[in-house]
Amino acid sequence: MTSQTLTAAPPVRAPSVQSSLQRSRQRMAWLLVAPALLVLLAIAGWPLLRTIWFSLTDAQLGDLTQMQFVGLDNYIGENGVLRDAEWWSAVANTLQFSVISVTLETVLGLSVALLLNTPSRARTLLRAAVLVPWAIPTIVSAKMWSWMLNDQYGVINVMLQGLGLIDTPLAFIADPDLSFFTIILVDVWKTTPFMALLMLAALQMVPTDCYEAARVDGVPRWRVFTHITLPLILPAVLVAMVFRALDALRVFDLIYVMTSNSRLTKSMSVYVREQLVDFQQVGFGSASATVLFLIIVLFTVAYMAFTRRRMQGV
Amino acid sequence: MCQIRLDNVQKRFGDTPILADIQLTVEAGEFCVFIGPSGCGKSTLLRLIAGLEDVSAGNIHIDGVRVNDLPPARRDVAMVFQSYALYPHMTVYDNMAFGLRHLKLGEVEIERRVRVAAESLHLTPLLTRKPGALSGGQRQRVAIGRAIVRQPKVFLFDEPLSNLDASLRVKTRVEIARLHRELGRASMIYVTHDQTEAMTLADKIVLLKPLAGQEGVPSIAQVGHPLELYHHPRSRFVASFIGSPGMNFFDAEVLAASGDGVQCRAGGQVLDAAVNGRTCAPGSTLTLGVRPEHVLCGEGPHQGRVTHLEHLGEHSYAYLDCALSKAPLVVKVMQSALAIGDTLRFALPAGQLHAFVADGEALPRLAALPPAAMRAVSAAA
Numbered sequence: 218m219t220s221q222t223l224t225a226a227p228p229v230r231a232p233s234v235q236s237s238l239q240r241s242r243q244r245m246a247w248l249l250v251a252p253a254l255l256v257l258l259a260i261a262g263w264p265l266l267r268t269i270w271f272s273l274t275d276a277q278l279g280d281l282t283q284m285q286f287v288g289l290d291n292y293i294g295e296n297g298v299l300r301d302a303e304w305w306s307a308v309a310n311t312l313q314f315s316v317i318s319v320t321l322e323t324v325l326g327l328s329v330a331l332l333l334n335t336p337s338r339a340r341t342l343l344r345a346a347v348l349v350p351w352a353i354p355t356i357v358s359a360k361m362w363s364w365m366l367n368d369q370y371g372v373i374n375v376m377l378q379g380l381g382l383i384d385t386p387l388a389f390i391a392d393p394d395l396s397f398f399t400i401i402l403v404d405v406w407k408t409t410p411f412m413a414l415l416m417l418a419a420l421q422m423v424p425t426d427c428y429e430a431a432r433v434d435g436v437p438r439w440r441v442f443t444h445i446t447l448p449l450i451l452p453a454v455l456v457a458m459v460f461r462a463l464d465a466l467r468v469f470d471l472i473y474v475m476t477s478n479s480r481l482t483k484s485m486s487v488y489v490r491e492q493l494v495d496f497q498q499v500g501f502g503s504a505s506a507t508v509l510f511l512i513i514v515l516f517t518v519a520y521m522a523f524t525r526r527r528m529q530g531v
Numbered sequence: 532m533c534q535i536r537l538d539n540v541q542k543r544f545g546d547t548p549i550l551a552d553i554q555l556t557v558e559a560g561e562f563c564v565f566i567g568p569s570g571c572g573k574s575t576l577l578r579l580i581a582g583l584e585d586v587s588a589g590n591i592h593i594d595g596v597r598v599n600d601l602p603p604a605r606r607d608v609a610m611v612f613q614s615y616a617l618y619p620h621m622t623v624y625d626n627m628a629f630g631l632r633h634l635k636l637g638e639v640e641i642e643r644r645v646r647v648a649a650e651s652l653h654l655t656p657l658l659t660r661k662p663g664a665l666s667g668g669q670r671q672r673v674a675i676g677r678a679i680v681r682q683p684k685v686f687l688f689d690e691p692l693s694n695l696d697a698s699l700r701v702k703t704r705v706e707i708a709r710l711h712r713e714l715g716r717a718s719m720i721y722v723t724h725d726q727t728e729a730m731t732l733a734d735k736i737v738l739l740k741p742l743a744g745q746e747g748v749p750s751i752a753q754v755g756h757p758l759e760l761y762h763h764p765r766s767r768f769v770a771s772f773i774g775s776p777g778m779n780f781f782d783a784e785v786l787a788a789s790g791d792g793v794q795c796r797a798g799g800q801v802l803d804a805a806v807n808g809r810t811c812a813p814g815s816t817l818t819l820g821v822r823p824e825h826v827l828c829g830e831g832p833h834q835g836r837v838t839h840l841e842h843l844g845e846h847s848y849a850y851l852d853c854a855l856s857k858a859p860l861v862v863k864v865m866q867s868a869l870a871i872g873d874t875l876r877f878a879l880p881a882g883q884l885h886a887f888v889a890d891g892e893a894l895p896r897l898a899a900l901p902p903a904a905m906r907a908v909s910a911a912a
Contacts, residue, residue: 426616429583434630434681435604444629448620 271503278497291504315465326412359474419453533684540589552749567739609678758904781856798854804884806894820885831878
């Protein structure tokens with residue numbers, strides 16, 4: 218989002234000969250963009266630069282006045298973040314989480330969107346109802362699901378036992394085999410509505426006469442879906458997936474609330490917080506935060522390059 | 532060969548009647564044009580035949596088969612949409628081939644059909660382009676090509692030229708007429724609000740009028756050969772809709788009436804009209820109508836002052852202030868030397884006058900169709 222705003226906003230450079238009208242237009246453009254740029258610099262640029270600076274020092278949270286420049290030690294030194302097995306396990310966890318949850322959310326979101334796209338009276342109501350999980354703060358829904366999934370008194374275990382599906386209660390959160398998938402489940406529950414609405418918007422952009430033309434030509438429904446609907450909504454689906462993936466790469470609150478102590482579900486953000494706050498290692502924590510930032514940048518740049526090529530391809 | 536028959540077809544949206552009492556037969560190979568002012572339901576009627584909308588009552592038969600409950604695909608029709616409805620992500624070739632791929636025709640046959648259609652529509656150099664890279668006229672031809680390759684029994688056109696500019700519209704009109712001749716056995720139904728298109732293309736015009744919420748009135752105002760609608764409009768609505776500029780109307784009082792003609796008085800002047808007046812009584816009021824091109828200018832018993840002139844090059848239209856009618860009388864004049872304020876003498880030939888009774892129904896004209904029109908009408912039949 219941020220990077221797109223930045224690249225889109227500055228005025229187009231005019232050819233060498235400028236009329237005064239063009240110059241005043243440019244001045245106006247910069248004037249209008251300036252407040253947003255200043256705010257961005259203050260709330261995004263400055264903290265980012267500070268984090269990068271901290272990552273090159275041995276700063277401790279207890280006393281930020283005492284620190285020494287240590288170069289790239291926090292990254293590639295003997296105890297650097299890139300040599301820490303726990304960091305790489307957090308990276309693996311996060312990537313796994315992102316890929317599985319975004320995939321599930323895309324598939325489920327598309328299904329829900331297709332259901333919502335069939336005209337009916339209930340549609341408006343459903344569209345609002347479907348948003349509820351998305352509107353609940355993550356902490357609240359994480360707590361809610363923790364209780365529902367609790368092995369002692371959770372309602373889910375009671376229900377599953379009542380249906381005779383399991384004999385003994387499952388420790389969804391404590392059991393190392395289950396906790397990762399429990400977290401994905403809750404994330405999918407929470408974020409599917411968001412995906413569904415983005416895709417619903419895309420579906421509603423597909424011109425209805427294309428469908429009518431296909432109907433008159435007798436094209437089977439499945440072919441209409443795979444050959445008309447999907448290709449036409451694909452760009453929007455990709456954007457939605459990228460937004461979700463960028464979000465998923467930073468996943469923190471859900472994991473922090475549900476399984477904060479488990480090494481098996483630790484994400485990059487949880488790792489960073491642990492280093493920074495629990496272990497007071499501001500320098501090292503900043504270094505890992507910077508690496509996390511770079512991973513996300515890499516992802517964004519790759520996406521932008523991809524879309525740019527697509528745009529030119531058309 | 533395929534005949535389309537509509538039997539007492541009705542369409543309502545909720546409580547609003549859109550189409551009422553449609554009784555219509557389109558013969559095999561016929562070019563039938565639905566025309567009417569906006570809101571008359573002409574596009575809806577086309578969509579009923581296509582199967583994109585369901586009839587509220589009545590029956591539609593295509594080729595002798597009742598198709599009310601058949602999906603569009605099984606009616607063997609192809610439709611060209613006003614917006615073209617091309618698939619934006621497919622090339623021209625794929626746009627045309629897509630509707631054939633599920634028919635198990637084999638790629639060789641599909642390619643043959645697409646090539647033939649593309650050749651006849653001059654689309655061959657564009658086959659690999661996407662719709663976004665085409666002009667409006669080219670897109671229109673792709674939409675027509677997509678219909679042709681399906682080799683349907685019936686072509687349905689929904690205002691296909693309304694998004695083109697004027698010169699392209701004329702070209703494409705000629706093109707569509709040529710296609711109809713080449714695809715002789717296919718029927719075509721064509722919706723338009725442009726009466727030039729209707730007059731030039733149609734074997735049969737179906738003029739629809741808006742129901743405006745009225746009950747018990749049929750939607751079809753008149754069906755017939757274009758020249759029949761032009762020379763023998765059955766009602767004032769038809770008379771005013773067909774022809775451009777529109778017919779002049781003015782009120783007249785009946786002095787004498789018989790099966791051989793009507794004599795009436797308008798604006799203090801006596802006029803004879805060659806219409807069958809058996810049903811009207813002396814003293815009653817009629818509306819007389821005359822087309823601008825049928826007023827004889829230069830000499831005659833009437834005169835008017837020119838208040839406005841429209842020069843169209845070959846001829847001009849003069850708006851006359853005269854005793855006959857309150858509204859200015861529009862007449863076609865061949866001389867361009869006329870100026871505003873001039874006085875123009877003119878005559879209203881009895882054979883060119885139309886007469887309408889109070890509810891708008893026309894009194895039958897005594898004159899037969901002009902010989903040329905007769906030939907065209909009987910050729911169409």
